[in-house]
Amino acid sequence: MPLKKRIMSALTALLLLLPLAACGAGTQESTKGSAPSVPEAESSSPAAPRETAVVYFTSDISAESLVKIYEKLGWQPGGKVAVKISTGEPPASNYLRPELIGGLVRLVDGTIVECNTAYGGSRSSSAMHRQVAEDHGFTAIADFDLMDEEGEVEWPMSGGTRLNRIIVGSHAENYEDWVILSHFKGHAMAGFGGAIKNVGIGISSASGKVYVHSAGTRTSGSIMHGSQTAWLEALAEMVKGFRDHVGKEHVIYINVMNRLSVDCDCDGSPAEPDIHDIGILASTDPVALDQACVDLIYQAEGNAALVKRIENKKGIHTLEHAEAIGLGSRAYELVKIDD
Numbered sequence: 001m002p003l004k005k006r007i008m009s010a011l012t013a014l015l016l017l018l019p020l021a022a023c024g025a026g027t028q029e030s031t032k033g034s035a036p037s038v039p040e041a042e043s044s045s046p047a048a049p050r051e052t053a054v055v056y057f058t059s060d061i062s063a064e065s066l067v068k069i070y071e072k073l074g075w076q077p078g079g080k081v082a083v084k085i086s087t088g089e090p091p092a093s094n095y096l097r098p099e100l101i102g103g104l105v106r107l108v109d110g111t112i113v114e115c116n117t118a119y120g121g122s123r124s125s126s127a128m129h130r131q132v133a134e135d136h137g138f139t140a141i142a143d144f145d146l147m148d149e150e151g152e153v154e155w156p157m158s159g160g161t162r163l164n165r166i167i168v169g170s171h172a173e174n175y176e177d178w179v180i181l182s183h184f185k186g187h188a189m190a191g192f193g194g195a196i197k198n199v200g201i202g203i204s205s206a207s208g209k210v211y212v213h214s215a216g217t218r219t220s221g222s223i224m225h226g227s228q229t230a231w232l233e234a235l236a237e238m239v240k241g242f243r244d245h246v247g248k249e250h251v252i253y254i255n256v257m258n259r260l261s262v263d264c265d266c267d268g269s270p271a272e273p274d275i276h277d278i279g280i281l282a283s284t285d286p287v288a289l290d291q292a293c294v295d296l297i298y299q300a301e302g303n304a305a306l307v308k309r310i311e312n313k314k315g316i317h318t319l320e321h322a323e324a325i326g327l328g329s330r331a332y333e334l335v336k337i338d339d
Contacts, residue, residue: 053288053332059279060338061258063103069282070104070179072337075252079176083110083142084202086183087133089268090122094259096183098137108179111143115169115202117266118209118223147171152205157241159325162234163216166241167208177250180286184255184293185270186262186306189213189225190235191315193264194293195253195286196322199242200235212238228314236322239286243327253289254282257296262309274302287328291319 056072058065083105088095105112116129123129126149133144147169157163180195187193201209213223215230225231243251257278263270278296283289294310297303310316323330 051329051331053283053285053329054335055281055283055285055288055292055332056335056337057279057281057292058337061100061256061277061280063100065280066100066104066254066256067107069280069337070107070252070254072335073252073282073284075284077108077177077250079250080174081108081110081177081179082113082145082172082175083108083179083181084113084198085138085181086198086202086265087114087123087129087138088136088265090132090135091268092270093265093268094183094185094261094270095136095265096181096256098141100256101181102141104179104181105142108177110179111145111175112138112141113145113147113169113171113175113203115148115204115209116146116206118206118213119266121266121268124206145171145174147203148205152208155241155245157237158244159240160233160237162230163211163237163241166238166245167205167211167219168203168242169205172203176246178246178252180251180253182253182255183259183265184257184281184290185260185264186309187264187313187315188267188309189313190232190318191310191313192290192294192297192306194255194290196236196239196290196318197264199286200238203242204238208238229317232314232318233321236318236327237325239322240325240327243286248284252282252284253286254280255289255293256280257293260297260300260306262305271305274305275300276302283332285328285332287319287322287330288332291330292332292334294319 056069058069086095117123122132126146133139151170152167153170154165154167157166180198182195182198184194190197207219211219212234213225213231215234260273260275261270281292319330
């Protein structure tokens with residue numbers, strides 16, 4: 001065949017292949033559970049490729065179902081276990097009750113851990129905080145450790161845009177495995193509080209909390225932040241720093257969706273919920289877990305107040321940034337475990 005004809009034949013074959021390549025490049029993995037009504041905030045970083053995480057769900061909020069959903073994760077701790085909860089601000093916050101969580105805490109032979117607050121209240125000093133833990137019944141079901149009672153340590157953080165370190169209670173180094181056991185609800189600063197909030201603020205020491213709230217600009221003074229976007233990104237980055245340091249195989253996350261107030265458990269007099277209790281969710285991916293909870297809020301009756309709070313505080317941006325920096329995936333499959 002003459003050279004000119006051979007060139008024309010090769011060009012024709014290439015043109016025929018281009019549409020097929022374009023179709024393949026546009027194929028995306030199914031993202032079960034994503035609610036289209038959830039608003040999309042502008043991401044600060046290029047999105048990483050999505051992987052679909054598994055999130056387990058039960059509508060039965062009981063001590064037995066909490067153990068059952070934990071067992072579905074197939075996770076076996078190999079060392080000393082910390083169970084991170086919120087002890088709850090007195091007098092009437094919606095913290096997870098000891099009768100609900102006690103069976104799981106005992107099953108993993110866990111120590112309930114917390115850090116002191118940075119905003120005053122009844123849990124800003126170790127003596128007062130220990131009294132709250134006793135009054136709320138936590139010391140009756142397990143050992144209780146205030147991780148920053150004897151100081152703090154810094155762990156590195158990489159891959160973000162706001163933080164280059166995280167500051168946690170020094171006793172955090174005493175634990176190899178972690179159960180992040182969170183009450184999902186609204187939050188006055190973050191829009192909502194779940195697994196990411198429980199780690200990002202809850203495991204930070206008092207100065208570490210200021211460091212996150214200020215998006216890495218200071219470690220003392222007010223927790224009020226100058227930029228909503230910056231502080232939400234710092235919140236996600238703190239959790240990545242924690243997860244990377246302890247190892248993702250050493251952490252699981254469980255969210256309980258009951259008493260769904262617009263207010264956090266750091267509020268001692270929260271608003272009464274407008275949404276009925278929804279259930280318990282669990283995952284090895286904190287981003288997928290919190291995203292699934294947000295999606296269930298958007299699908300729930302009586303959600304107007306909580307949705308408004310999430311949107312006013314740009315809460316979805318925490319999840320967007322968390323996914324962008326590689327903490328986890330917003331794409332998930334919701335697996336129901338109810339019989």
